Amino acid sequence: VVGLREFELVGLDGDDTLWECQRHFDEVTEVFRQIVAPHVVDPAVDVTEVLDATERRHLPIYGFGVKAFMLSMIEAALDLTDGALPAEDLRRLIEEAKSMMVGEVTLLPGVGNAVDALSRDHRLMLVTKGDLLDQRRKLDSSGLADYFEFVEIVHDKTPAVYRNILDRRELHPSRFVMAGDSLRSDIVPVVAIGATAVHVPHSRVWAHEVVVAEHDVPVLSNLGELSGWLANR
């Protein structure tokens, strides 16, 4: 019965909210460091920092996702080694990163049950950013696709993007709640448009996603608590 429930739509983030993501980036970044470090021109340079700076510089052109990360990795490797990196090593880097785009995703603990429980009382929407095909593959491989009435794969999670998502469904922000691990992507922009956000932190946070401002949003220790939180409001 429409109108009885406060929230008409529950948005869930994908990467590091439903399934492991940052861990894979961290692992490939470590491989990058090991492969590139021996060939670096200036030994005082922090290899990982240069990769991170290259990623940030490219964000306005490449956007988010694994392909952007791969391209930044290749360019950072060329820059750091002044082109002295053996082609075989470059190939290994590419293969390492490519491995992130195949295979099954690993659901975070309790997520399967949590989403199942949420779906009994709520309409669910996945809101995720990254590469279209890669995010689609992750959702399909997660086994959770059927729980989501809507899937939004977006180029960035800004207030304007969230507002557009709700406008297209003629949904007032007061009827929308979003849960995710990233303050920058899942919390701050959602609060900014007057919707409700629930923070479900993950132990690993990408440097780009760290925001310093404090926000007065509920924090849950895992996604399994969201269903109860919604019921007890």
Added chain:
Amino acid sequence: VVGLREFELVGLDGDDTLWECQRHFDEVTEVFRQIVAPHVVDPAVDVTEVLDATERRHLPIYGFGVKAFMLSMIEAALDLTDGALPAEDLRRLIEEAKSMMVGEVTLLPGVGNAVDALSRDHRLMLVTKGDLLDQRRKLDSSGLADYFEFVEIVHDKTPAVYRNILDRRELHPSRFVMAGDSLRSDIVPVVAIGATAVHVPHSRVWAHEVVVAEHDVPVLSNLGELSGWLANR
């Protein structure tokens, strides 16, 4: 007045229907050939064919778009030269491809007027595939964004993807018409789900988009004819 008009929604393709696209890929491919050819291990090999084969092999992992093209270009260059390509040349390749992701798009002749005319009698939806951020940039730079009620940037244009787009709007395929340059992406899958497709061929066609089957669909010589075609049905 809903119900009087046969088509409730008109879908338009972006790349090579509204704005130039394949020309840029062809130009960068030519630069690729010029840079890589002098370093190729086996002179009997067709450099462009290897790049094309690399792209096709990567499609299931990388999907469509400029970033996928860049990654395939890098890998094809490494393969063709057995790693002997100077790093400086690799950098030039990357910069060439990157230039495709910045700057203004070039509308095809008459497209501005054509879309304006269409928008007077029809609700318009852009349906395009490629990188999320890149396609968004193209639309914003085209000056046409405000004409489109809906924008769908999809990972591929399959019958399932088109069906999903219509289902989410509770629109029967008989109420949808799609116009575009690609038989493979804009015509065949649209006809397959029982909707109407109108072919607006472009002089340049990516090898991947060529389909051999003949289809009994209307062919217009440019997008400016679509408004009249819709009015005269």
